[in-house]
Amino acid sequence: MTSPTHEKMTQRRVAELAGVSQATVSLVLNGKADAASRIPEETRNRVLEIIEKTTYVADPAARRLAGMGNKILGVFTYEPAFPNETADFYTPLLTGIEARSEELGCDLLLFTSAPVENGRRQIFHGNNRLGLADGCLLLGLEMDAAELSRLVDNNFPFVAVGRRDVPGVPYVGADYVSGTAELTRAALAAGHERFFYLHVDSAAESVADRQLGFHTELQKAGIESVQLRACTGDDYLADWKAITTADPTVLFIEAPRHALEIYELARQAGVRVPSDLSIVVLGEPSRPSAQAIDFTRLSPPRTELGAEAVTLLRRILSSDDAPSESESRILLDCVVESGTTLAPPRNEGKHL
Amino acid sequence: MTSPTHEKMTQRRVAELAGVSQATVSLVLNGKADAASRIPEETRNRVLEIIEKTTYVADPAARRLAGMGNKILGVFTYEPAFPNETADFYTPLLTGIEARSEELGCDLLLFTSAPVENGRRQIFHGNNRLGLADGCLLLGLEMDAAELSRLVDNNFPFVAVGRRDVPGVPYVGADYVSGTAELTRAALAAGHERFFYLHVDSAAESVADRQLGFHTELQKAGIESVQLRACTGDDYLADWKAITTADPTVLFIEAPRHALEIYELARQAGVRVPSDLSIVVLGEPSRPSAQAIDFTRLSPPRTELGAEAVTLLRRILSSDDAPSESESRILLDCVVESGTTLAPPRNEGKHL
DNA sequence: CTGGGCTGGTAATACGCATTAGCATAGTGC
DNA sequence: GCACTATGCTAATGCGTATTACCAGCCCAG
Numbered sequence: 089m090t091s092p093t094h095e096k097m098t099q100r101r102v103a104e105l106a107g108v109s110q111a112t113v114s115l116v117l118n119g120k121a122d123a124a125s126r127i128p129e130e131t132r133n134r135v136l137e138i139i140e141k142t143t144y145v146a147d148p149a150a151r152r153l154a155g156m157g158n159k160i161l162g163v164f165t166y167e168p169a170f171p172n173e174t175a176d177f178y179t180p181l182l183t184g185i186e187a188r189s190e191e192l193g194c195d196l197l198l199f200t201s202a203p204v205e206n207g208r209r210q211i212f213h214g215n216n217r218l219g220l221a222d223g224c225l226l227l228g229l230e231m232d233a234a235e236l237s238r239l240v241d242n243n244f245p246f247v248a249v250g251r252r253d254v255p256g257v258p259y260v261g262a263d264y265v266s267g268t269a270e271l272t273r274a275a276l277a278a279g280h281e282r283f284f285y286l287h288v289d290s291a292a293e294s295v296a297d298r299q300l301g302f303h304t305e306l307q308k309a310g311i312e313s314v315q316l317r318a319c320t321g322d323d324y325l326a327d328w329k330a331i332t333t334a335d336p337t338v339l340f341i342e343a344p345r346h347a348l349e350i351y352e353l354a355r356q357a358g359v360r361v362p363s364d365l366s367i368v369v370l371g372e373p374s375r376p377s378a379q380a381i382d383f384t385r386l387s388p389p390r391t392e393l394g395a396e397a398v399t400l401l402r403r404i405l406s407s408d409d410a411p412s413e414s415e416s417r418i419l420l421d422c423v424v425e426s427g428t429t430l431a432p433p434r435n436e437g438k439h440l
Numbered sequence: 441m442t443s444p445t446h447e448k449m450t451q452r453r454v455a456e457l458a459g460v461s462q463a464t465v466s467l468v469l470n471g472k473a474d475a476a477s478r479i480p481e482e483t484r485n486r487v488l489e490i491i492e493k494t495t496y497v498a499d500p501a502a503r504r505l506a507g508m509g510n511k512i513l514g515v516f517t518y519e520p521a522f523p524n525e526t527a528d529f530y531t532p533l534l535t536g537i538e539a540r541s542e543e544l545g546c547d548l549l550l551f552t553s554a555p556v557e558n559g560r561r562q563i564f565h566g567n568n569r570l571g572l573a574d575g576c577l578l579l580g581l582e583m584d585a586a587e588l589s590r591l592v593d594n595n596f597p598f599v600a601v602g603r604r605d606v607p608g609v610p611y612v613g614a615d616y617v618s619g620t621a622e623l624t625r626a627a628l629a630a631g632h633e634r635f636f637y638l639h640v641d642s643a644a645e646s647v648a649d650r651q652l653g654f655h656t657e658l659q660k661a662g663i664e665s666v667q668l669r670a671c672t673g674d675d676y677l678a679d680w681k682a683i684t685t686a687d688p689t690v691l692f693i694e695a696p697r698h699a700l701e702i703y704e705l706a707r708q709a710g711v712r713v714p715s716d717l718s719i720v721v722l723g724e725p726s727r728p729s730a731q732a733i734d735f736t737r738l739s740p741p742r743t744e745l746g747a748e749a750v751t752l753l754r755r756i757l758s759s760d761d762a763p764s765e766s767e768s769r770i771l772l773d774c775v776v777e778s779g780t781t782l783a784p785p786r787n788e789g790k791h792l
Numbered sequence: 793c794t795g796g797g798c799t800g801g802t803a804a805t806a807c808g809c810a811t812t813a814g815c816a817t818a819g820t821g822c
Numbered sequence: 823g824c825a826c827t828a829t830g831c832t833a834a835t836g837c838g839t840a841t842t843a844c845c846a847g848c849c850c851a852g
Contacts, residue, residue, distance in 0.1 A: 111839095114838095127801075
């Protein structure tokens with residue numbers, strides 16, 4: 089059934105068995121129509137038969153060295169992908185990436201070996217295996233701008249998941265600006281005027297985008313004073329205290345996890361949501377958790393994001409279908425889930 | 441900052457810049473101590489400086505072609521890994537695999553391209569990229585025995601996750617026999633005599649092992665008649681009907697999902713667990729779900745399973761630390777969670 | 793019988809790296 | 823002054839594949 093020989097099967101050995109040269113075997117396998125047409129059916133069949141019998145498979149490393157693509161897509165995650173803390177973030181992306189890759193017949197090379205330096209993984213390190221992949225997907229909340237530039241300079245094909253400010257970086261991201269703007273307008277339409285914005289302490293583009301959408305709409309509405317606060321996740325009680333002091337009618341929270349904590353503190357303080365205080369969340373946990381609250385929120389299309397990133401990378405790799413500059417920068421709409429935590433404000437003075 | 445040249449950096453170019461030969465560069469990078477000691481500090485530093493400056497990284501494909509291992513571990517899943525149905529099964533495994541791979545400095549190659557034929561993915565197909573990996577991990581409830589044999593015959597280094605009956609297959613599995621036996625003894629000790637066993641309709645080794653542990657203990661206890669039933673997941677009502685007809689005092693269920701459904705049907709039928717009917721589950725969902733019930737159950741150490749599989753594969757790959765035949769077949773203990781769904785049976789006749 | 797085109801291939805080379813054998817030079821022992 | 827060794831490198835080769843250039847044989851036209 090299987091060849092008992094332990095010698096590695098190569099084109100040369102196939103060639104010997106078929107009584108042809110190695111070049112012929114290669115031509116049978118990947119010859120362009122014009123060159124391959126030179127090989128008559130009879131010879132071709134003989135070679136293919138041997139290949140079948142010996143279960144020969146081309147060595148991907150050799151193919152690559154010879155300048156061929158080999159349908160391997162690299163996946164680099166700035167944080168370990170599976171551990172529970174980050175799994176929520178990565179899993180839906182990977183779901184989309186895997187599904188689309190499977191359709192395209194690509195394998196995925198996860199760069200788990202990237203060493204952690206000053207808290208983050210580094211793409212470039214001695215003996216990185218980047219070159220084995222035809223191209224690469226980059227995942228992570230924040231990415232190192234210097235590394236991105238270097239990839240661009242090196243002309244290495246890659247796609248970032250999430251919008252990036254670095255010039256020349258192809259990406260597929262979620263349109264947080266529009267999504268947040270829409271939710272902000274909804275809050276304004278409901279009559280809110282006293283806003284509080286609890287944001288993630290990060291310089292990531294996705295974070296900035298949300299704030300941009302938020303501020304733009306508030307400015308249009310002529311609302312000046314908004315209390316902003318960075319939530320570190322260290323001390324929710326301090327956050328809650330700051331909120332009560334500011335006494336807003338509506339609370340915008342970027343991170344779903346922060347929202348849950350604050351909601352709980354509000355409940356404990358006897359503050360009812362949304363009648364006493366509306367809460368709008370600018371994201372969504374990937375898995376509905378046990379004590380799921382139907383927040384009024386933004387739902388980024390994570391699985392789709394992953395899938396579209398693969399598609400874009402594929403286009404970048406295919407020489408005949410190269411995307412234009414603008415086609416390389418894709419934003420997908422966020423879904424706005426109306427939920428149950430946004431309502432008109434009460435009309436009395438002090439709320440909380 | 442980055443080299444503006446778009447020419448690919450190679451050892452030859454580094455060598456030119458350093459005024460040495462390509463061989464010297466290679467020696468500086470990977471020369472064994474004895475050969476490398478021939479290169480004086482001064483030269484070595486000059487070369488390393490150029491390498492630093494040019495951000496040269498060795499082409500992994502060329503390394504591999506030149507006979508070097510490249511620290512890539514293949515991961516083959518018999519079902520797509522991330523989609524929600526199977527994610528519960530694979531995610532904890534992948535968590536362990538990723539963590540251990542990261543420690544070892546290995547990258548992971550996910551064979552997502554494996555085409556689905558008659559319902560299952562196939563390892564061997566034209567242009568499979570198996571050869572790129574130093575070795576391979578196999579995941580899945582059931583695996584194709586013919587493919588396993590072929591891997592063994594080809595002397596391809598691999599490790600299966602889960603015990604396998606196929607001779608010569610290295611694996612790291614969970615000891616379902618002992619775990620199930622322990623739970624069965626617990627049920628016997630509680631005074632149960634009327635057992636009902638709802639099993640998964642599968643020929644997988646892990647399924648057979650549970651039944652072996654179960655039957656062995658019952659035989660020891662002299663209990664003859666046990667009602668077995670394959671649960672397809674199609675028609676839980678039919679399953680429940682069969683259970684009530686048999687009127688057992690304790691119910692063993694292999695699959696956590698089936699357990700949830702049956703528990704719900706029992707509740708609807710007014711049957712109280714465990715006072716009217718004890719339920720023992722021979723597995724565990726990887727994520728605590730919303731309506732979590734604290735079943736008396738078996739908890740396979742999935743994350744550890746993944747990690748240990750990587751370790752075993754690593755040992756198989758390292759020529760100096762080759763595991764013996766017996767060391768290549770590892771069983772990890774299942775944790776027995778005592779839970780709240782096993783209690784002594786009521787003493788009257790008809791229960792359900 | 794000579795030149796030109798077609799058919800069916802093959803030889804040669806490049807890809808980038810690791811490795812071995814070996815070469816030149818300088819130093820050391822006797 | 824000569825053999826001998828240690829030092830510091832380089833030339834050459836192989837890994838398996840893709841591709842190009844080229845070659846032998848044949849047939850046909852002129």
